[in-house]
Amino acid sequence: MVLVAGSVTGVGAIVASADRSIAVYTAAAPLAVGDTITASDLISTQVRFPGADNLYLTPGRLPAEGLLVTRTISTGELVASSAVGTRAGASITSVVVDVKGTLASAVIPGAVVDVWAARQSDRAAYGPPAVLVSNASVVRLIEAQSLIADGRGQSVEILVPKTKVAAVLESIANEDSVALIPVNEGIGD
Numbered sequence: 542m543v544l545v546a547g548s549v550t551g552v553g554a555i556v557a558s559a560d561r562s563i564a565v566y567t568a569a570a571p572l573a574v575g576d577t578i579t580a581s582d583l584i585s586t587q588v589r590f591p592g593a594d595n596l597y598l599t600p601g602r603l604p605a606e607g608l609l610v611t612r613t614i615s616t617g618e619l620v621a622s623s624a625v626g627t628r629a630g631a632s633i634t635s636v637v638v639d640v641k642g643t644l645a646s647a648v649i650p651g652a653v654v655d656v657w658a659a660r661q662s663d664r665a666a667y668g669p670p671a672v673l674v675s676n677a678s679v680v681r682l683i684e685a686q687s688l689i690a691d692g693r694g695q696s697v698e699i700l701v702p703k704t705k706v707a708a709v710l711e712s713i714a715n716e717d718s719v720a721l722i723p724v725n726e727g728i729g730d
Contacts, residue, residue, distance in 0.1 A: 562589040565597040565619055571651030572614040574678040574700045575633050579607040583620065598622055613651050613678050633700045635680055636709050638719050641694040644682070647723035648697070652679045655724055656699065656709065658717040667718055674705045676724060697721060 566583040576582075580603060588597070598608075598620040608625040638656065648654060656674040659667040683696040699721070701709055712719060 562587040563594050563599065565593055565599050566603070568614045568616055568618050568620060571616050571649075572610045572620075573651050573680050574610055574613060575635070575680070576610040577607045578610060578620075578625070579603070579605075586619070588619070596622060598625060613653050615651065632703055634703055634706060635698050635700050636706060636713075637683065637696050637698045638709065638713065638721075639694055639696050640719055640721055642720075644695055644697070644721065645723050648679060648682070648721050650679055650681050653677070653724040654679060654699070654721040656701070657720045657722055658712040660712075660715060660717050670718075670720070673708050673712055673719075674699075674701045677701050677721075679721070 564585045565588050566580075567586045569582055569584050572578060572582065580600070583598075583603075585600060602622070604627075608627060610624065611626045612624045614620055614624055653676050655672050656677050657670045658673050659670040662668045678700040680698040680700055683698060685695070
């Protein structure tokens with residue numbers, strides 16, 4: 542009996558020491574650049590691979606006041622340490638742009654887009670389009686406030702670097718034709 546109990550205890554100890562999994566966080570919902578996250582926005586997930594505690598956000602590294610998201614994180618994605626930081630809003634701000642026509646289906650909150658604009662050169666023609674902002678993050682799609690959908694476009698709130706705000710505001714003031722082009726889509730999308 543003592544031999545069996547000792548064997549069971551020994552095997553249990555070996556199995557416990559062999560389990561080198563650690564808890565890291567995954568996103569419970571899409572997280573956009575500029576979001577402040579706390580533990581309530583995340584799901585603790587056990588992973589087992591070398592270096593995970595350095596590459597990904599662990600419960601021990603999440604301060605009570607939260608962290609700032611510095612790149613878009615999709616639902617269920619492991620939260621990379623490089624995708625969060627502590628500088629609140631130091632380099633980005635939100636701007637609402639009106640986009641003519643229909644948005645691509647990939648333009649959803651959390652998506653990364655390039656902002657293109659073309660200046661109207663005369664009544665029926667536009668100049669060549671140019672990229673105003675690369676890798677802007679979509680915060681939200683703003684619903685039209687009228688009872689009748691006119692199909693002429695949609696307003697979208699995006700996060701842009703503060704260094705690009707003047708160019709975006711100039712484009713808005715000049716009533717340029719603005720388009721949001723998805724940067725990429727995941728292979729699972």
